[in-house]
Amino acid sequence: MAQKQFREVIREAIREEMERDENVFIMGEEVAEYNGAYKATQGLLDQFGDKRVLDTPISELGFAGLGVGAAMNGLRPIVEFMTFNFALVGVDQIINNAAKIRYMSGGQVKIPIVFRGPNASAGQLGATHSTSFESFYAHFPGLITIHPSEPYDAKGLLKAAIRDDNPVIFLESEQMYGWKQEVPDEEYLLPIGKAKVKREGKDVTVVADGKMYHVAKKAAEELAKDGVEVELIDPRTIKPFDMKTVIESVKKTNRCVVVDESHPFGGVAAEVGFQIQRDAFDYLDAPVQRVTIPDVPAPFSRKLFDAWIPGPKQVIDAVNTVTYRK
Amino acid sequence: MSNTDKASITSRTASITKATDLPKPTRKTHKGLNISEEQLLELYESMYLQRRFEERSMQMYQKGKFGGFLHLYIGQEAVSTGSGFALNQDDDFITAYRDHGHGLVKGITPNEAMAELFGKKDGCSRGKGGSMHYFKPEKHFWGGHGIVGAHLPLAAGIAFANKYQENDRVTICFFGDGAVDQGALNESFNLAQLWKLPVIYVVENNGYSMGTAVHRHSAGKLADRAYPYGMKYDVVNGMDLFSVIDKVSEVAERVRETKEPYFLEVVTYRYRGHSMSDPANYRTKEELEEYKKIDPIERLKTYILDKKLASEKDLEAINEKVEEVVLEAVEFAENSDFPDEKELYQDVYADDDFPYLT
Numbered sequence: 042m043a044q045k046q047f048r049e050v051i052r053e054a055i056r057e058e059m060e061r062d063e064n065v066f067i068m069g070e071e072v073a074e075y076n077g078a079y080k081a082t083q084g085l086l087d088q089f090g091d092k093r094v095l096d097t098p099i100s101e102l103g104f105a106g107l108g109v110g111a112a113m114n115g116l117r118p119i120v121e122f123m124t125f126n127f128a129l130v131g132v133d134q135i136i137n138n139a140a141k142i143r144y145m146s147g148g149q150v151k152i153p154i155v156f157r158g159p160n161a162s163a164g165q166l167g168a169t170h171s172t173s174f175e176s177f178y179a180h181f182p183g184l185i186t187i188h189p190s191e192p193y194d195a196k197g198l199l200k201a202a203i204r205d206d207n208p209v210i211f212l213e214s215e216q217m218y219g220w221k222q223e224v225p226d227e228e229y230l231l232p233i234g235k236a237k238v239k240r241e242g243k244d245v246t247v248v249a250d251g252k253m254y255h256v257a258k259k260a261a262e263e264l265a266k267d268g269v270e271v272e273l274i275d276p277r278t279i280k281p282f283d284m285k286t287v288i289e290s291v292k293k294t295n296r297c298v299v300v301d302e303s304h305p306f307g308g309v310a311a312e313v314g315f316q317i318q319r320d321a322f323d324y325l326d327a328p329v330q331r332v333t334i335p336d337v338p339a340p341f342s343r344k345l346f347d348a349w350i351p352g353p354k355q356v357i358d359a360v361n362t363v364t365y366r367k
Numbered sequence: 368m369s370n371t372d373k374a375s376i377t378s379r380t381a382s383i384t385k386a387t388d389l390p391k392p393t394r395k396t397h398k399g400l401n402i403s404e405e406q407l408l409e410l411y412e413s414m415y416l417q418r419r420f421e422e423r424s425m426q427m428y429q430k431g432k433f434g435g436f437l438h439l440y441i442g443q444e445a446v447s448t449g450s451g452f453a454l455n456q457d458d459d460f461i462t463a464y465r466d467h468g469h470g471l472v473k474g475i476t477p478n479e480a481m482a483e484l485f486g487k488k489d490g491c492s493r494g495k496g497g498s499m500h501y502f503k504p505e506k507h508f509w510g511g512h513g514i515v516g517a518h519l520p521l522a523a524g525i526a527f528a529n530k531y532q533e534n535d536r537v538t539i540c541f542f543g544d545g546a547v548d549q550g551a552l553n554e555s556f557n558l559a560q561l562w563k564l565p566v567i568y569v570v571e572n573n574g575y576s577m578g579t580a581v582h583r584h585s586a587g588k589l590a591d592r593a594y595p596y597g598m599k600y601d602v603v604n605g606m607d608l609f610s611v612i613d614k615v616s617e618v619a620e621r622v623r624e625t626k627e628p629y630f631l632e633v634v635t636y637r638y639r640g641h642s643m644s645d646p647a648n649y650r651t652k653e654e655l656e657e658y659k660k661i662d663p664i665e666r667l668k669t670y671i672l673d674k675k676l677a678s679e680k681d682l683e684a685i686n687e688k689v690e691e692v693v694l695e696a697v698e699f700a701e702n703s704d705f706p707d708e709k710e711l712y713q714d715v716y717a718d719d720d721f722p723y724l725t
């Protein structure tokens with residue numbers, strides 16, 4: 042096992058799948074000659090040539106749709122968005138075409154495509170560059186949405202995504218590309234739709250995805266010093282969402298906080314909270330709490346940004362609320 | 368046979384070709400363009416201010432005074448300056464994220480501009496927009512826009528409103544060569560021509576869309592995109608201030624009169640990387656040097672000195688003044704406060720008491 046960066050495992054997953062299957066190709070802005078805006082695709086052009094590693098114009102609608110067409114006709118495209126903020130320009134192709142054509146064709150057309158790239162905020166980039174899309178994409182039937190927080194999960198899930206016959210939204214993070222974790226050298230895949238209990242605890246269940254997993258982890262470490270044992274669940278896949286693991290945990294802890302980088306209205310946290318009250322109501326000792334970004338766009342100013350992005354403190358406060366400690 | 372030869376879809380040109388070709392500059396003199404000697408010095412000052420403002424911004428960024436993206440306009444100042452001069456003060460400007468030059472030309476003060484970079488409350492967007500999202504509508508500056516191509520339809524709308532209100536204003540919309548590949552351009556062009564909107568679309572072709580040279584991202588000639596819509600278009604030298612003034616004046620007059628759009632390809636060059644994190648390895652030093660030889664500011668300076676319209680000393684005095692203005696802007700930005708935390712919830716909706724969810 043070796044320590045590997047998030048960007049390295051993304052690259053490895055793509056490389057291994059391209060070596061395995063000739064029909065896999067990758068395209069996006071600056072993925073080839075520039076080696077990727079965030080260097081996730083470094084070296085792929087040299088290895089596979091420009092038939093399979095393609096620089097696109099800034100035409101998200103065009104190349105997202107081209108990818109869908111290619112997938113309909115037998116290929117397995119990986120479409121890199123420089124960030125998912127820019128995918129909004131092409132979102133008609135993802136929601137109306139990628140997500141719905143299988144259904145509208147009565148199942149005759151399959152669309153094995155992966156749309157991947159960085160999601161959510163990455164510091165002070167202003168409102169247009171800081172949106173978190175996990176709740177948005179998970180809203181639409183027909184799409185799989187994956188939001189890993191660590192390199193090990195990212196690699197296994199990306200490989201599974203590339204082999205999956207559904208359109209997959211695979212959300213990464215600019216800020217996490219350099220983060221490292223022990224990752225096996227031998228090949229492995231992980232199942233889509235399976236959460237992982239990453240820390241066991243008896244006092245409170247905390248569910249946190251993507252970058253927010255790390256925020257929740259810090260909070261859990263702080264709380265442990267205070268004698269509060271958090272059971273920390275990383276859903277890894279947003280859709281399908283592994284509610285079974287969450288419900289089992291809540292039945293044990295009787296309390297839950299959901300942490301997510303979406304806005305609150307109709308977000309992942311809202312959905313998870315709803316399902317817990319429906320399926321584990323009798324087990325709850327306190328109303329489920331959530332920690333999300335506020336109901337406002339991302340501000341630029343450092344001071345406002347720090348107030349906007351959730352940190353361990355908000356998670357600790359929410360845990361204190363559900364445990365009636367404060 | 369290499370992979371590349373076999374089935375190349377995106378053409379990789381082996382040799383580095385020049386990113387863009389410059390059209391010939393105008394031969395008109397300042398007199399021929401109706402520029403007074405006083406105005407000439409003001410134009411020099413404006414270009415030099417944009418340059419020094421950005422050089423200082425870069426320094427402040429490197430010192431860690433502020434974060435986010437910083438895209439520098441250095442090298443392209445003749446475009447913003449010439450356009451500002453050719454148009455009326457109440458004509459409307461809108462541009463992409465490389466917006467410091469345009470903002471300063473339209474009347475964002477250096478203090479407000481620097482404070483915005485620092486995320487301070489006295490910034491032109493009150494610290495909420497940052498480098499990419501400058502705004503000053505009272506001066507007809509409609510932003511700084513971070514999504515490539517997204518502001519092209521807005522320009523059509525601003526022009527639509529001007530025509531609707533019969534106010535005779537012209538809108539000018541700047542964007543990079545990369546934006547030409549966006550669907551938004553085609554839809555905006557069609558609407559603007561179909562509805563005869565008084566808007567000048569200006570592509571600042573600086574040779575690259577991030578690391579991708581123009582010929583690798585765009586089919587055909589950029590200016591020709593206007594052709595299928597029956598929109599008038601032309602190509603102009605953007606390293607030469609007089610050429611920009613000459614062309615934009617002519618175009619503005621026509622657009623104001625006919626209320627029809629116009630597409631101008633201005634060929635220019637950016638000296639710095641795409642943003643602060645880009646080492647610009649995709650181009651040669653020689654190419655950069657070649658453009659620096661025809662630097663728009665140096666060019667104007669040489670013209671002024673050759674024609675003896677001012678002395679070296681006069682220009683030096685302007686430079687010193689600009690230097691002071693910029694240093695003062697830095698100090699202003701440093702001393703300005705961060706916005707109050709309650710500002711987070713202000714300006715999202717028109718209502719002060721909007722019921723936010725938590």
Ligand SMILES: Cc1ncc(C[n+]2csc(CCOP(=O)(O)OP(=O)(O)O)c2C)c(N)n1
Pocket residue numbers: 070099101123127130465513514515516542543544545546547573575576577637641
């Ligand atoms: C829709 C969209 N896609 C991608 C990006 C990321 N991006 C920002 S600037 C840029 C290159 C644009 O180049 P160009 O239009 O030539 O303008 P220049 O930077 O040269 O001024 C890219 C790819 C974006 N901001 N918006």
Ligand SMILES: [Mg+2]
Pocket residue numbers: 543544545571572573574575576577
């Ligand atoms: Mg460009």
